[in-house]
Amino acid sequence: MALAHKGLDVEMVPTPFTGVAAIADGTSKTVPVLEDDGSLIRDSFAIALHLEARHPARPLLFLAGEGGVAAARFVERWAAPALHILISRMIIMRVHDALDPADQTYFRGSREKRFGMRLESFEEAPEALRDAFAAALEPARRTLHSHEWLGGESPLFADYILFGTLMWLDIFLGRLPLAPDDEVTRWFERCLDLHGGLARGAKRAAA
Numbered sequence: 001m002a003l004a005h006k007g008l009d010v011e012m013v014p015t016p017f018t019g020v021a022a023i024a025d026g027t028s029k030t031v032p033v034l035e036d037d038g039s040l041i042r043d044s045f046a047i048a049l050h051l052e053a054r055h056p057a058r059p060l061l062f063l064a065g066e067g068g069v070a071a072a073r074f075v076e077r078w079a080a081p082a083l084h085i086l087i088s089r090m091i092i093m094r095v096h097d098a099l100d101p102a103d104q105t106y107f108r109g110s111r112e113k114r115f116g117m118r119l120e121s122f123e124e125a126p127e128a129l130r131d132a133f134a135a136a137l138e139p140a141r142r143t144l145h146s147h148e149w150l151g152g153e154s155p156l157f158a159d160y161i162l163f164g165t166l167m168w169l170d171i172f173l174g175r176l177p178l179a180p181d182d183e184v185t186r187w188f189e190r191c192l193d194l195h196g197g198l199a200r201g202a203k204r205a206a207a
């Protein structure tokens, strides 16, 4: 989304967990990775900062000045603890089941170590977590009640941080476990439409 926001060509390359080590010089532990003019940039936020520094004349990803970066950082620091575990619990077995056998082995081993339990025990039915998930999104909901985007009148990287997080649910459940008229659902649909419907073309695991 950040690349498209900057008007750069985007090619999405689905990458298995066991394929991360084969990217570029093999030192990356996670995706995304940006290779640009011989330098490797890891981590979404660092990539967005790099794009902003390199293409300042294109639509901005951050409001100008350090305050813009701090505001986006706040969204990132809020969204991860508020949402990642809840989302993981809703989809962990679906992610596992969508992987090839070698990736399933890696995924089960790394996540069972991280969460300290079997994947099957970690998983919860999305319906059981629906209220907690809706409550966790309240800061975004209240903001989107009076602003079309977290970035105000147009999307910024702050929008893509939350959008990217929620895309896990869209990809694996085929929907967000929220009411259709929820402000967050409506904003999510607007995000799906951005950049020629770029994210609508992302490969979905759920039918």
Ligand SMILES: N[C@@H](CCC(=O)N[C@@H](CS)C(=O)NCC(=O)O)C(=O)O
Residues within 6 Å of the ligand: 017, 020, 029, 030, 031, 032, 042, 043, 044, 045, 110
């Ligand atoms: N904060 C990092 C998180 C990256 C991250 O955790 N990526 C996951 C996939 S979305 C990954 O590559 N995991 C590799 C693994 O678990 O081995 C970013 O936004 O770039």
